[in-house]
Amino acid sequence: MNEGEKKVVSRMIALYCRSKHSSGKELCTECRSLQEYALQRLETCRFGEEKPTCAKCPVHCYKNSMREKIKEVMRFAGPRMLLVHPVAAIRHLYRERRHDRDFTAKVKANRNR
Template identity: 30%
Template sequence: MTCKKYEIEINTLKNFYEIYCKGKHDYAEHKKYNLEYKDEKFTLDLNICKECQENIEYSFDRLQTCPHEIKPRCRTCPSPCYDKPQWKHTAKVMKYSGVRLGLIQAKQKIKNLFS
């Protein structure tokens, strides 16, 4: 996978986990992640709870070890690297956050129509 694709993937995980954690958990703390992929460095600032930190760190580890040059969607991957319980949890996070992101975008479009 290219470094640009990796950056898109980690930012997607960041956005989805922050939305999920804000909606589902009471306490979030600031955490800075310094990640490296193919000799390129990436920095992410996240505001999520400890449980979500553990889950996103697992996802970052899996993403860094993805063997595919052109990364497929995890649900259609021929050789999944997630453990089944972790995959189910991450899918739940993505579904929850994806719905909210869609609603936020729709709300913004409606606001733009009337302003």
């Protein structure tokens, strides 16, 4: 699995936690649990390196409660990543666009067979 994706989600959760729950460097229990769950889901994603963004993925592998939590984190942290981690945010956006485009093309090609 792409280590860059893991770093981005970890940074987003850390940014969210520092702003909402704790002022220290350690994640609170709830955010640590979410991070472990998200990293485990990324590690076992059946699409591997070709994984699209979760919003475009045909398989929803997060359970509903965790999906809502990660959406909240991403809505909050996503825009702030450009200020806090600009290089990582831009790389993520580039990879996201490229992977989504490539994944969509493969899905369409498989449907036309």
